[in-house]
Amino acid sequence: SGPGMGERSAARREDTARRLARFAALRGAGAAARPGELWDVVVLTAADAAQAGAFREQLAEKLRREQLPRAVRYLVCADPPGPRIGNGGSTLHALRCLEEQYGDQWTSFTVLLIHSGGNSQRLPSASALGKIFTALPLGEPVSCTRSCKAPIIQSILEPGCVIGPGSVIEYSRIGPEVSVGKGSIVSGSYINFSVNLPSGCFLSSVSVKMTDRVEYVTMVFGVGDNLKKGVKLMSDIHFLQFFGVSLPECLDLWSLEASDQLFSSEDTHLGLWTARIFPVCSTLSESVRMSLNMLNSVQHKSAFKLSGFQLLSVEEMLTYKDVEDMLKFRKQIYGEICLQKEKSDYRMNGT
Incomplete structure (x- = not known):
């Protein structure tokens, strides 16, 4: 008989841990990725200009903290004003944004397109700053x-x-x-x-x-x-x-x-x-x-x-x-947590 549900669940957790560890190694300025290991461009779609601004600000902060791979380009595309255009219309608009940003060069890129606009009525706390930036209980802090x-x-x-x-x-x-x-x-x-x-x-x-x-x-x-x-x-x-x-x-x-x-x-x-x-x-x-x-x-x-x-x-x-x-x-809280961690590490190391 094949592996039980518990064994499969444990295997998935181990596989996820390996992937997260590999991703962690790719983050930051000094990290290097093998050719083809990462996308050339990651595109996030936003519902409007205000949400796009929030996305760009959070991306900049994550790059500053070295929480994202720096070898990747990040592009945020706000849906045009007016009636909602759905994922299909948003995809076409994102392709247009890619061409405007990179010209014909983008056709040779490996692109990850993430439809991340709109609000979440199931979890409204994720709507204010974007569902794509929802925190997961992994890593620091x-x-x-x-x-x-x-x-x-x-x-x-x-x-x-x-x-x-x-x-x-x-x-x-x-x-x-x-x-x-x-x-x-x-x-x-x-x-x-x-x-x-x-x-x-x-x-x-x-x-x-x-x-x-x-x-x-x-x-x-x-x-x-x-x-x-x-x-x-x-x-x-x-x-x-x-x-x-x-x-x-x-x-x-x-x-x-x-x-x-x-x-x-x-x-x-x-x-x-x-x-x-x-x-x-x-x-x-x-x-x-x-x-x-x-x-x-x-x-x-x-x-x-x-x-x-x-x-x-x-x-x-x-x-x-x-x-x-x-x-x-959020930045104030993050700064205090980092400071507390530094003090704790200092006491533990005794230096």
Whole structure:
């Protein structure tokens, strides 16, 4: 009989580890690749010019940190404005971009084309800076708690905080009096106050710029909430569930009225993605606090008035996102982690 499922799984892990090790050896300025081992050009498609700018900035940062092979050219192509053109139209547009950038020379290139535009309603935390740049719990700076049952990706956790098994913390700063339940996701957030995040909670913060100043909005959902679901009639919004509670019941607790103004979409898609329910705040930590107060009111059926705040939908948060500020926050965390690692290495080496 052939190998069992466990053996095949172990073999795949070993093969993946070998490939990752080989890729790691190809990264950075001093790395050398054999002819034909890498692509000549890697092309990323973006939904619009704003997303393309975010991609270019992140590529530049990864190249600066020597996290990508320098022997490869990287090209970002934004889809033309107007109606969506799909993967087929985006492919044709990318070919045109290649010709504009490299002339006839590109026809001799080995090209990797990655369709990476658009937003993810399944994992909206990946939408702000691009799904293609979603972090994976591999390499540095990654740490784990409780025997790696909770991946902590490029985040700072103060002593005393508790992270439940199966939860993922990425690009965040977690204070000492924070407890995160099982199977939750925290992304791009700063929590510097005492709070217990329930199990199955999705929390993601976004920097926004609607005028000349940066502000902050934090979305919060249950990991089982369906952000893709929508209804056409206002009378049907009771089919929408926020953390297991019907949206009209949540609106009552938040002192919000169910009306056309509640939703940001220009069409008739009424859903959690387009519901204007998240308050705009002046600081990152305050935006987290306000959204967790919203969630707490739903869980405990207690009133929490939102009617006095400017409110955005997830759709609008991504429209007004400030990429520069979000990347600045990530860079600060990355710098602190690297500094902590240097100090730790210094103490271990005793030099």
